[in-house]
Amino acid sequence: MSAADARDRAAFDALVRSRIDAVYRTSLAILGDQADAADATQETFVSAWCHRDALRDPDLFDAWLGRINLNACRQQLRRRGRTGVRELRLPEPEDGREPASTDRALADRTADADAFDRAFARLSADDRAVLVLHHLQERPVAQIAAAFGSPEGTIKSRLHRARAALESALAKESR
Amino acid sequence: MNGQLPPIDSEIRDQLARRSAGRMPESLLADVLTAVDSAPARRGGDGWPRLIWPVPRLAVAGMGIALVAILAVAIAFPAVRTGPAAPPASYPADRALTTAELAAVMAGPALATNTALVAAVTIDARNDVCPMNRYPTVGVVDGMASQVCVMGATLAAQIQVPKATGTFAFRYLGPGYLGLLGEITPASVKPAFRVADNWPGSGTFLVVGWLGADPYPCPTYLATLGGDPLDPDGQDQCESNWLADDPSAAQPASSAGGVLPPVGGKIVQAGGMRVIDAVPNDVPVLGTYVVRGGRVLAKVANLSLPAPSPEAATPSPTAGPSAAPPETPVAEPSGVLSPAPLGLLGPGNRPLTEAEFAAVWAADPAHLAGRIAIVKGPVPTGFECSPVGAADAAGPSPGCRIAVLDGQIAADGHYWAIQVGSNGKLAIVGEVTVFQAGYVFTLDQALESSGNSGAGLRVVDAWLDWEPSLACDMPGGDPLCQAGAMWSRLTSAPLAQPNADAATQLDVQLGAYQIFGSKDLEARPIHGLYLVQSGGSSATILARLEVAAP
Numbered sequence: 001m002s003a004a005d006a007r008d009r010a011a012f013d014a015l016v017r018s019r020i021d022a023v024y025r026t027s028l029a030i031l032g033d034q035a036d037a038a039d040a041t042q043e044t045f046v047s048a049w050c051h052r053d054a055l056r057d058p059d060l061f062d063a064w065l066g067r068i069n070l071n072a073c074r075q076q077l078r079r080r081g082r083t084g085v086r087e088l089r090l091p092e093p094e095d096g097r098e099p100a101s102t103d104r105a106l107a108d109r110t111a112d113a114d115a116f117d118r119a120f121a122r123l124s125a126d127d128r129a130v131l132v133l134h135h136l137q138e139r140p141v142a143q144i145a146a147a148f149g150s151p152e153g154t155i156k157s158r159l160h161r162a163r164a165a166l167e168s169a170l171a172k173e174s175r
Numbered sequence: 176m177n178g179q180l181p182p183i184d185s186e187i188r189d190q191l192a193r194r195s196a197g198r199m200p201e202s203l204l205a206d207v208l209t210a211v212d213s214a215p216a217r218r219g220g221d222g223w224p225r226l227i228w229p230v231p232r233l234a235v236a237g238m239g240i241a242l243v244a245i246l247a248v249a250i251a252f253p254a255v256r257t258g259p260a261a262p263p264a265s266y267p268a269d270r271a272l273t274t275a276e277l278a279a280v281m282a283g284p285a286l287a288t289n290t291a292l293v294a295a296v297t298i299d300a301r302n303d304v305c306p307m308n309r310y311p312t313v314g315v316v317d318g319m320a321s322q323v324c325v326m327g328a329t330l331a332a333q334i335q336v337p338k339a340t341g342t343f344a345f346r347y348l349g350p351g352y353l354g355l356l357g358e359i360t361p362a363s364v365k366p367a368f369r370v371a372d373n374w375p376g377s378g379t380f381l382v383v384g385w386l387g388a389d390p391y392p393c394p395t396y397l398a399t400l401g402g403d404p405l406d407p408d409g410q411d412q413c414e415s416n417w418l419a420d421d422p423s424a425a426q427p428a429s430s431a432g433g434v435l436p437p438v439g440g441k442i443v444q445a446g447g448m449r450v451i452d453a454v455p456n457d458v459p460v461l462g463t464y465v466v467r468g469g470r471v472l473a474k475v476a477n478l479s480l481p482a483p484s485p486e487a488a489t490p491s492p493t494a495g496p497s498a499a500p501p502e503t504p505v506a507e508p509s510g511v512l513s514p515a516p517l518g519l520l521g522p523g524n525r526p527l528t529e530a531e532f533a534a535v536w537a538a539d540p541a542h543l544a545g546r547i548a549i550v551k552g553p554v555p556t557g558f559e560c561s562p563v564g565a566a567d568a569a570g571p572s573p574g575c576r577i578a579v580l581d582g583q584i585a586a587d588g589h590y591w592a593i594q595v596g597s598n599g600k601l602a603i604v605g606e607v608t609v610f611q612a613g614y615v616f617t618l619d620q621a622l623e624s625s626g627n628s629g630a631g632l633r634v635v636d637a638w639l640d641w642e643p644s645l646a647c648d649m650p651g652g653d654p655l656c657q658a659g660a661m662w663s664r665l666t667s668a669p670l671a672q673p674n675a676d677a678a679t680q681l682d683v684q685l686g687a688y689q690i691f692g693s694k695d696l697e698a699r700p701i702h703g704l705y706l707v708q709s710g711g712s713s714a715t716i717l718a719r720l721e722v723a724a725p
Binding site for chain 1: 179180181183184187188190191192193194195197199200203204206207208210211619622623626642664678679680681682713
């Protein structure tokens with residue numbers, strides 16, 4: 001897609017339709033809250049539209065959008081911290097049943113998910129983001145570096161640090 | 176170790192997949208496209224603004240919408256200067272406070288926090304005398320009877336000249352502390368513009384007029400928040416705010432999905448200041464408003480001005496252009512201002528006792544203005560202190576201050592964060608959280624405690640550090656970029672250490688490193704005890720604590 005097309009609203013709408021699911025899921029993985037993720041998604045696309053002239057190389061659209069999305073997620077985390085809202089998402093039973101005390105597997109999964117979410121909530125926005133991009137989306141380090149606007153070496157270091165921070169947080173949550 | 180990428184961890188992947196699973200909200204695509212519709216168009220000359228407000232949760236887009244609306248209304252209604260604002264011919268509509276008046280206000284009883292005021296003064300750009308506050312230091316006001324610090328909302332508020340003389344809008348933050356809203360661009364005749372005037376294209380200015388609001392139906396996603404008092408960014412929740420010279424002027428019929436102000440009025444963003452200044456939205460309110468970038472930042476309070484103190488007596492200028500330089504400062508600070516102490520603790524990192532606190536107060540009461548001390552209850556009330564060098568410290572002395580507890584009574588045996596006022600009053604910031612091992616938490620302990628017990632005040636032993644934020648190739652001025660230059664963090668270990676991979680980190684407020692650490696970014700990290708107001712995944716540092724000198 002050319003730069004001229006990218007600046008065209010119809011083309012932008014098409015970009016929104018093709019990317020919104022990925023942006024929402026990235027936001028949801030980082031933020032862990034559907035409303036926050038929806039807000040971050042919306043902020044991402046509005047900001048991208050408002051600043052579309054800043055995109056000089058249309059080939060870098062996805063990296064550029066990813067960077068805006070990360071900033072939107074960080075802003076959302078800040079707002080959540082300011083308002084003191086803390087939410088935990090628990091897995092829903094696959095068959096729609098309420099968790100039963102006798103269903104040990106489900107209870108364990110719920111406990112694991114709860115511990116993971118609590119541990120993940122301890123991490124900074126950047127640590128969360130780098131873990132999502134690497135472990136969930138399996139992005140090449142070059143893409144992650146582009147999204148962060150940082151050198152690849154920095155990203156590798158951050159990945160190790162974020163992983164260690166998560167393990168440390170999980171250890172604390174499992175006590 | 177860091178040369179290789181860590182392998183994909185299937186357990187982490189599964190948990191993250193779970194977090195991101197589920198259906199995307201059905202309305203999200205439509206919401207996004209509608210919000211993009213509402214985003215500012217950069218092609219000018221579209222005439223009346225077509226405002227669509229389908230999704231009120233988007234602060235960034237809302238700001239842009241208001242800006243476009245104001246510009247479009249300005250185009251549609253060619254401005255006609257209609258002369259000076261209507262009476263009353265007094266502060267704040269027609270003039271700013273003089274230096275003497277501001278000195279009297281600051282020396283008098285404490286104002287309500289966040290009271291907005293306008294004063295023509297000189298600010299001495301000193302960032303070495305007020306290092307302890309929630310905001311970066313801008314400087315001190317010349318000509319005050321005792322030190323009055325000026326704080327900025329962000330690091331960008333720094334003054335670039337040694338002394339800045341002009342008319343400034345402030346919020347009263349506490350005894351001895353003002354927060355800078357901005358330097359006022361005056362109108363040609365009086366400090367304040369009318370709504371119908373041509374407003375400045377940039378900068379901060381005053382507008383005398385009626386602030387009103389028109390509600391419109393919309394889903395509600397957010398509780399109403401004010402934002403930072405020095406940079407209110409609260410949303411206009413399901414209402415369109417406007418300023419008008421005549422609120423009874425005919426109002427054009429609302430367009431489909433849009434709202435227009437009264438004829439001659441201008442649409443503004445005011446959701447944040449309405450919360451902070453408690454301005455109701457059910458009736459138009461006449462006032463003098465501080466405006467910047469299409470957003471109303473504050474409503475200037477109608478102060479009952481005290482008479483200037485004798486030592487600060489200077490002929491008060493009568494009403495006139497506020498662009499004129501203020502009168503000669505009435506009281507130059509005596510000698511060189513020494514660095515103010517940070518938040519205070521007792522020896523061995525224990526809370527100050529009542530006697531120790533009284534002694535610290537006596538040593539330099541004016542210097543402690545605005546500082547926070549950690550005190551073990553009972554908090555002293557009514558004790559008399561003595562000036563430095565008094566031979567008989569036990570007896571009352573001329574000029575001694577009486578400390579009066581202002582607020583709830585601090586219970587005996589509990590630990591309290593107390594803010595010292597320059598007016599002889601002490602204010603309780605809050606009770607400090609304790610745990611079985613004491614009251615000084617490691618960062619891990621603090622996070623665990625806040626996770627279990629919720630938000631609260633905690634003294635945390637940690638490193639204050641920062642990291643550069645994401646690079647941003649968007650134009651300057653974008654809110655996302657402004658907030659992204661530097662991210663301050665409390666960490667359980669210096670991030671630069673080889674074994675720092677497992678360091679626990681906690682995001683703290685923007686610029687916290689430069690507020691509580693050092694102006695020198697390369698001097699990081701700063702190890703210390705920090706008084707932290709925690710909540711969720713981020714926190715606010717209220718003070719960096721140091722042991723009070725005996």
